Amino acid sequence: MAIITAKDLSFAYDGKTVLEGVNFALSVGDYLCVVGENGSGKSTLVKGLLGLKAPDGGSIVFGEGLKPTEIGYLPQQTALQRDFPASVREVVLSGCLNGLGRRLHYGPAERERARMNMERMGIEELADTSYQALSGGQQQRVLLARALCATKKLLLLDEPVTGLDPIATGEMYNLIKLVNLCDSITVVMVSHDIHAAVRYATHILHLGQRQLYFGTAADYKESAPARRFLGGSRL
Amino acid sequence: MSELARMFSYHFMQRALIVGVLVSLCAALLGVSLVLKRYSMIGDGLSHVGFGALAVASAFHLAPLAAAVPVVVLAAILLLRMSQSSRLKGDALIALVSSSALAVGVISVSLTTGMNTEVSSYMFGSVLSLSRSDAILSVLLSLAVLLLFAAFYPRLFAVTFDESFARATGTRAARYNTLLAVLTAVTVVLGMRMMGALLISSLIIFPALSAMRVCRSFRSVILCAACVSVGCFLAGLVASYFLSTPTGASIVIANLLVFGLCSLLGMRNIH
Known part of the structure; x- marks a missing residue:
């Protein structure tokens, strides 16, 4: 059974939709990186998962005994x-x-x-x-x-390495991976750093005011959204 | 020494001492949270609302404290709500509310009794003129503020340090913000008797700022602010007795001196 399931999730501010068509499911021990440009709806999704903002449509279901x-x-x-x-x-x-x-x-x-x-x-x-x-x-x-x-059971990290130097950034990523592997804690991380995302995460969710990609990190490298995001260069 | 003993042998001095120490404690504890949450101006705004309420109450011959507490509590909840959700900026809104309340107070004073000593005591404070019933009410209310603060200390820390984390992990932050506003309102009204409407906000803000210059953990800031606040109150009270200066203003000057001292100490720690 999935620990989080998002189904047809959409969010709006003052009646204006800022994020729509979000569908994903995570199992215990998964490591999801949410990527996308500024204004793509990443922070809104975080607020939604935390219950700080009610969805405009669709649903978020927690499983495995996880309370919101x-x-x-x-x-x-x-x-x-x-x-x-x-x-x-x-x-x-x-x-x-x-x-x-x-x-x-x-x-x-x-x-x-x-x-x-x-x-x-x-x-x-x-x-x-x-x-x-x-x-x-x-x-x-x-x-x-x-x-x-x-x-x-679940960590939700909003840009945890912003403003850190390269050494501290590496240490932070390693600590998060360690907690993920050793304690089977599911991780959802919002990040700008797409290279680290595909290196550490098991799954990628790419947002651009709607869901552009959800799947494993390995498949993401070959996908069209990844190539567009990086302006043609390959991961 | 015998002069000090004689000073505290007067009943009005004993009353002033007990009420003053308790109100100073309340103000210091709440002040730390208010300063850190950037709500300092709320204390100032509430004192003007308090003056308006006291002036209107005395015009209608109501018991001043008992009438002012509910009005100021309501104003505190209103200010908090509006500063969070309204299109008007929080600080601008507080300025609007406080000057309007002051205007209502001034008009009701001029239409009825005129500028008498009672009105002046609300403006500049007169801790020595506390009546027995006012003193009892003040003691009870400030004990309630202290107890509530101690009971909810971990939660108040959490919503002060990081409100979004607290809300995300299921703490009802709005409830504790309201609690903070209500406790502040009660403290402001009680403090007005002692400090006056124009000086009460310094009782809330100064000890917190002084403590933050020298202490580095939340608990030590709270304890240090409490000591500074009570110490400055005692110094101000004694100074006002011997030098015949107004009590409220003397307490503010004592706080100012301590703040300067703490700033110097804090600068030496950094470099």
Whole structure:
């Protein structure tokens, strides 16, 4: 059974359709890269999957016991977050909020979960450091650890390597792949970087205000949308 | 020392001390979230709405605090909603609402009693003239603000740090933004008695800004802001007693000095 199924999905702002004809299904452990130019509807699809924007038509169905509030989301960084006084531990711990239910405060189980995910991302020794003092790559690893606290099944990453230097970018991609392979966590990643997309992902979804391609990454390399996207050169 | 002991042997001083410490705590805790969410101007706007409400209430001989709290709470919810969804820009809207409320207050004052000491105390604060029933209401309300803040601390942190993540993982962010606005409204009305409508927003904003200069985690910023706020209140109260300066203004000056000190310390940490 699929963990996410999108069927004839479309989105509109003020009655104007911005994305339509989206059909895809992902199984547990799949790694989907969503590619497309600016304004192609990638961010809208992310909002739709998170339940922050209601679809104009069609449906999103979650399977395998995944609840819509258990998606590990890594948002694009905002200027607000960068100068926010918060320790790494506080940020990671806030990912455990959806597991609290009716409880008001974090308990030992949440603290342990946060510690484990910091260890997994290699940021355990930074736990008491201020988030704003970290490098871009370290900040993204903190946000990935927070996302992992929020989910056991699905990560949704919105441009996770934007603004990172090549070394930090490579590290980030490897960490995401590691989590995908070792823990069978399904990954949905929005990206500009089409070369990395076909290298790491198992599936590609190419958007251009409608669905231009959905299928495996291997087939995508030979497809017409990929060639057009790259202006004739081959992947 | 004996002068200090004598100062706090007066009943009105004891009342001022208890209410002032509690309201300063509330203002500091909420201030951190408001400053970080870029809602600082809401506190300022609400104080003008509060002045309007108090002026109208006194014109109709209603209990000023009990009448002003619900009006300002409503205004806070309205300002929050409008600043998020309206076509008008949030800060422009707050300026509109606050000056309109001020105008209503000024007109109702001039049509009834004129500029008397009571009106002036709403403008510039008079913590020493708190009545017994006002003091009891202030203590109860500020305890409620402190308890609610402590109870929802993890959720308030989450919606302050990253609202879209909090919403995506099922936290009802709108509910906690409203909670923040309501708590701020209550604190503003309580603080107006002490600081006056013109000075109350500094009680909310200064301690948070000072703490953010020197502290680097959310918890330490909150704790530091609370200490700064209470410390500056005490310094302002004592200074006003001995130097015969207005209490509210003395507290603001104490906050300004601490802010300068924290800025210097913060600059030294960076370089």
